[in-house]
Amino acid sequence: MASQPLTGLAVEEDGTLYHAGEALPNVAEAIALLRSLGKSVFFVTNTSSRSREQLRDKLCRLGIDCRAEECVPSGVFAATYIRQSHPEASEIYVIGGGGLVAEFEKLGFRCHGGPTEDEKRFSEDEFKALASEVAATRFDGVVVGWDTGITYYKVAKSALVFQLHPECFFYATNDDPADRVGSWLLPGNGPLLKAVEASCSACAASRRGREQPWGDQAEVLGKPNPAYARLIAEWAIALTQTLRWEGRLGCAHYTC
The missing domain is CATH 3.40.50.1000 (HAD superfamily/HAD-like)
Structure with missing residues (x-):
């Protein structure tokens, strides 16, 4: 069976995009290149203290262009999952x-x-x-x-x-x-x-x-809960065609 093309990227933030409050080298350029190739990018994190808008603002300050709807802190998943379940x-x-x-x-x-x-x-x-x-x-x-x-x-x-x-x-x-x-x-x-x-x-x-x-x-909830990955899939990424890019050890990965 022919492999399906990669349509999107789910990116863990801390340790992948930035470290100690500083953007890592060439990250902004890599994200821009992916977008120029028509790939969807979602920014995921177990951090729950920030809203989508606050997370977007942080990434933009680091020079990483993004929209609020592309940011998926664990609080977004938690609220969505609990609303659907209850x-x-x-x-x-x-x-x-x-x-x-x-x-x-x-x-x-x-x-x-x-x-x-x-x-x-x-x-x-x-x-x-x-x-x-x-x-x-x-x-x-x-x-x-x-x-x-x-x-x-x-x-x-x-x-x-x-x-x-x-x-x-x-x-x-x-x-x-x-x-x-x-x-x-x-x-x-x-x-x-x-x-x-x-x-x-x-x-x-x-x-x-x-x-x-x-x-x-x-x-x-949050990573590594498989439902977190399924939610991202619902938000316009085909899970079987998505690469997960994570920088922190000790946090289990989704099956993509």
Whole structure:
């Protein structure tokens, strides 16, 4: 059987397009050449803290021309997947950055948490009041993404959501252990997720042992979830004719 021509490229960003905040040599020229040959290019990343628009702006600042619709951070996939899987869902508790919240709001979710709670703390009496507040809202789920503003308050509030709404879903944008920043490793979403999962297991015992996304362990979206690749395929790339170009070791690859 004759091989099919390559029609597109799904490019992992960090380590492939740039490193330590600087574009890698000849990347912009390579992307421009692919486009001149009529190839589609999508920029994919497990990073969930940025929206499509924020990711586009970052790449453009690095000299890599792109459009927002070509950028697929894991938050875009998470919001799309959860909307397709739970079309009736409305209220969600988000541990994550503003970009993640923005992508969920685009699809009609009402997001609680996120950066608006970065500075919040509580006493025991205030925790009791918070429980009443959480009980009064019909939470459909909890979503955990990378959050540089994560606090004990956010972990404790997620535990209340799991206790008071035991049928809510539980997803994470990724479980990456760490990201390289210059010469150093920065804790990724994986360590943060472990704290939320441990809290869920300790405080909402009824969820233990249940299948994802209804249990005490999150269903992890983003790479290497095959559904992530299928979503890109739906967005105009034939998966069997797409090359995946990735620069980070330790993250499993799609079958393309």
